[in-house]
Amino acid sequence: MPAQLPASQPSVIPLSLNGVGVNALMRPRLSLFWGAHTPTRALLTLATALAARGHAPRVYDGGNRFDGYYIARLARRASARPQELLERIRLSRAFTCFQLAELIETTPASPEPLILLDVLNTFYDESVPLREAEYLLDTSLAQLRLLAASGPVIVGAREPRTPVRERWSLLERLQISADSAWMLRTPEETRSAQLSLFP
Numbered sequence: 689m690p691a692q693l694p695a696s697q698p699s700v701i702p703l704s705l706n707g708v709g710v711n712a713l714m715r716p717r718l719s720l721f722w723g724a725h726t727p728t729r730a731l732l733t734l735a736t737a738l739a740a741r742g743h744a745p746r747v748y749d750g751g752n753r754f755d756g757y758y759i760a761r762l763a764r765r766a767s768a769r770p771q772e773l774l775e776r777i778r779l780s781r782a783f784t785c786f787q788l789a790e791l792i793e794t795t796p797a798s799p800e801p802l803i804l805l806d807v808l809n810t811f812y813d814e815s816v817p818l819r820e821a822e823y824l825l826d827t828s829l830a831q832l833r834l835l836a837a838s839g840p841v842i843v844g845a846r847e848p849r850t851p852v853r854e855r856w857s858l859l860e861r862l863q864i865s866a867d868s869a870w871m872l873r874t875p876e877e878t879r880s881a882q883l884s885l886f887p
Contacts, residue, residue: 710737714801718836718843720862723872726806726846728753734842735803736762739776744800749781750788751806785810789824792831797838804832804843808859812852825858829865836867 713719713734721727728751735745736759747754759777763770782788788810795802811821832841845862848855863869 710734710741713842714738714840716799716836716839717867718832718841718865720843720845720866720869721872722845722847722859722863722869724847725872726751726753726809727844727872728755728805729758731803731805731842731844732759733762735759735777735801736766736773738801739763739773740766742776744776744778746778746780746795746798746800746802748788748791748802748804749779749806750804751809752781752783753805754779754781782810785813785816785821785824789828792828792835795831795835797835799839801840801842802832802835804841806846807843808845808848808855808862811858812848812855814852818855818857821855821858822861825861829861833865 721730732747732755735747738745740763760770760774763773767773780791782791788807808825810816811825813821816824832843835841843862843866845859847859
């Protein structure tokens, strides 16, 4: 029987990551969730759930996707002390693939989870030559695999859009590097795959 939460807290916050459990994601490995759209809200929900469990997740935003209002709403639902929960989530933003590659390269190994939002967004930028983007991504993926040996690395990515279809090779590199990769379902398919984060 799951532990009961105080009446002021919800028993379930939905997270549609193909029904993958939080405990499974907390193993040291590189996990990828990808699809036509990046799973930003689901990963932000995951970060909040982990903070509610006492973890200090690091969130790297590669696509200007971090929604502070959404996180704050979840924190108020998940904790009687939402400010303490929010202070556990450490956010870093990158606006170019060079910044993201440097951020990843300088990240220290830690057992705490590392969550990357829309990791390929800046690598899809056509102003960066494809060969250079591939090199930077390969370097970043090698570092992420090293980090995943110490703690969970959870990555969200989307497919390249029509103008950058030639950049599919970047997504393929990411898929090959991941220990586990899930293609996200459509919203209709995920309605039945709600994940209880606060049992």
